[in-house]
Amino acid sequence: MPNFEFPASIKSRPVYGRLEPRKGKFHLMIADGEGAEALIELAAADGALMAKSHIIYIPRDTGAGFAEKLTALGPAQLYIGPSYPAAVPRLRRVLADAHMGLQVYLTGTEGLMGQAMNEAMAAGIPHSAIQTEHRGSLARRMQCVHCKGITEDVMTDPFVCSHCGLHLFVRDHYSRRLAAFQGVRVDAEDPGNIPDPVELYS
Amino acid sequence: MSAGTDKLAVTVTNIVPLNDLVTRFEFQRSDGGELPTFSGGAHTVVEMRDGDITRLNPYSLMSDPMDQSTYAISVRRDDAGRGGSLFMHNRVRVGDRMVISYPVNLFSLDLRARKHLMIAGGIGITPFIAQIKQLAATGGRFELHYAARSAALASYADELTAHHPNNVSIYHDDQAQAIDLVHLLDGQPLGTHLYVCGPKGMIDWVRAKAADLGWPREAVHYEEFLAPQSGKPFEVKLALSNKVIEVGEHQSLLEAIEAAGVDAPYLCRGGACGQCETDVIGYDGKFIHRDHWLDDEEKASGKKIMPCVSRFEGKTLVLDR
Numbered sequence: 233m234p235n236f237e238f239p240a241s242i243k244s245r246p247v248y249g250r251l252e253p254r255k256g257k258f259h260l261m262i263a264d265g266e267g268a269e270a271l272i273e274l275a276a277a278d279g280a281l282m283a284k285s286h287i288i289y290i291p292r293d294t295g296a297g298f299a300e301k302l303t304a305l306g307p308a309q310l311y312i313g314p315s316y317p318a319a320v321p322r323l324r325r326v327l328a329d330a331h332m333g334l335q336v337y338l339t340g341t342e343g344l345m346g347q348a349m350n351e352a353m354a355a356g357i358p359h360s361a362i363q364t365e366h367r368g369s370l371a372r373r374m375q376c377v378h379c380k381g382i383t384e385d386v387m388t389d390p391f392v393c394s395h396c397g398l399h400l401f402v403r404d405h406y407s408r409r410l411a412a413f414q415g416v417r418v419d420a421e422d423p424g425n426i427p428d429p430v431e432l433y434s
Numbered sequence: 435m436s437a438g439t440d441k442l443a444v445t446v447t448n449i450v451p452l453n454d455l456v457t458r459f460e461f462q463r464s465d466g467g468e469l470p471t472f473s474g475g476a477h478t479v480v481e482m483r484d485g486d487i488t489r490l491n492p493y494s495l496m497s498d499p500m501d502q503s504t505y506a507i508s509v510r511r512d513d514a515g516r517g518g519s520l521f522m523h524n525r526v527r528v529g530d531r532m533v534i535s536y537p538v539n540l541f542s543l544d545l546r547a548r549k550h551l552m553i554a555g556g557i558g559i560t561p562f563i564a565q566i567k568q569l570a571a572t573g574g575r576f577e578l579h580y581a582a583r584s585a586a587l588a589s590y591a592d593e594l595t596a597h598h599p600n601n602v603s604i605y606h607d608d609q610a611q612a613i614d615l616v617h618l619l620d621g622q623p624l625g626t627h628l629y630v631c632g633p634k635g636m637i638d639w640v641r642a643k644a645a646d647l648g649w650p651r652e653a654v655h656y657e658e659f660l661a662p663q664s665g666k667p668f669e670v671k672l673a674l675s676n677k678v679i680e681v682g683e684h685q686s687l688l689e690a691i692e693a694a695g696v697d698a699p700y701l702c703r704g705g706a707c708g709q710c711e712t713d714v715i716g717y718d719g720k721f722i723h724r725d726h727w728l729d730d731e732e733k734a735s736g737k738k739i740m741p742c743v744s745r746f747e748g749k750t751l752v753l754d755r
Contacts, residue, residue: 256648257620332622333648356548356625361650 236370236433245404246342248366253278256335260326261307262348264290264316266368267340268298274337275305282307286326288319290344294368316344323348327355339365343373343384346411359408370433375412376400382412388429390418399426441481442469446530447504456557456589457523458508460497464531468502472537474565475657478505479535479703482521488689491518492659492703494560494631495537496590498567505534508589510557515661516684540707541631541657543568548625550576553613553640555632556583559590561657562631566598579613581605581632615643630656659704660724662686665745671752672696673715687741691755698741698755705743712739712753719748 235250251274259281263271268289275282286309289295289302299312313319327334336352338345345364353359371385381395389402393415400415407414419425444461451457463469472495482489493507509522526532541561543550550569552562559580569576578598582588584606594602605611619628628649630640637656644654664684671678672691681690688710691698701709705725714737723733725740732738739746739753 254648255646327624330624332619332624332626332653334624335648356546356623358650358652361652 236366241404244406246406248364251337251339251363251365253281254335256333257284258330258333259285259335259337261285261337262288262323262344264340264344265292265294268295268302270339270365270367272301272305284308287311288323290316290319316347323351327351336362338362339367341369341371342366346373350411372402372432373412374400374402374415375407375410376415378417388431390427390429402432440536441533442536444532444534446526446528446532449526449528452508452589453586455587456508456510458506459522459526461505461532461534462503469505470536471502472499473539473542474499474568475541475543475561476537476539478507478537481533482518484517484521489518489521490703496560496563499564500571508557508560516664538701540702541655544627544655547627548575549623550574551622551626551628552576552578553630554578554580555636558632563590576601578602579605579618581607581613584608615640619644619647619649627653627655634658657706659702659706660743662743663724665722666747668746668751672755673752674755686743687745691741696755700742703742705740710740710742712741712755713737714739715752715754717748717751719746719751721746
């Protein structure tokens, strides 16, 4: 699956790159879904990389077929887990034990990359030193600015907040601290006037 | 004049020779008022009026950043230099009035760091002394590795080891002691920031090794002030001011521009900060680029020069100033 070209937007919207092998003794790769493809390409770019790598992979709905391929890359450690929250204790432990020179690679959905970047930053890695590559779903992790609840995997604009039930407009305004885009009530000034939902980027 | 270079009128209150090469100078405000606080790693630009020549040399402040009564700098005598350090050593006396700039910091601590790993070579120790005072006051975690030619020339080593015995390691070249850099960098906790100040060779060595071991660029900080070097005199046309000036053998291009009464921007006067970057309108000759601000491509382009440390040899040079 090719990389999606995100349209130009406001400054707060994250911009993703292409993963490239970097120098370092230890490499931590966190991916979900089609992010596995980016890791396979990364391994192909540097044959010695995987022997020094720990992969944390969350297949989600689309990645079941990648488990075998990732195993075949021969990473030093490979963890395949059911969800990102389930992988967080492992991720925190790996970061707590890590030393300077660790390289972090994030790939897959925006929600995964944003949340994992938060953990890496909290561990002391400058955000600009963390590599990212978007792959797979364009769904967004949204915060409702009214009730503060997070709705994962939002595919339409507007959408219904999974916590308070308001209809929210999808903004490009992004919070690095929350790893989420901001959703604002779409019918605040004219209650009940709710546009038909449109699929994001379609 | 330049942004951030407001001046302070000060009086020399103490001169303390530390060893054969290094002397500490202490200043207080001549009007009896308080000096501004600063952050560890800041420098001040000291004006030296030496006959017809005015020299402006940057020196790291090494007093306690929170001490508003006194500033201190330590000056290493450079017998082969252009005379700034010799002026300080031989001509300045207690009670002299001098003019220094407000502090400017191009080498500040990144306070997001979990740990500060400092590497100093020779007189490069000075910014770390102020940074360590700042960190000691705030409970910051640090480790200093300080290399000097010999015990006698290791300025402030005794004081540092006495105050921070568990955080300071000293290395003496004459005893073949060297920083084991690879082992030092390997195994530092995540979130460590690395700081290096010393001779160019040391800075290059530390930066290259850190990059090799995968340290992010953002976590590696360095400071090296270049002193302008003497060279052949040359002539420059300043297009905006419509003046033709002569840069003397022992004068920097920036000093010659200032001597002609032209207001040029500057901050560090040592090729590091980028403030004095000047556009070249035309030239016939060759540039002697000595800064570490312009990249190789810009240096080769013939379109930019840093007049604080770089020179020119040839027939004509026209600057957009």
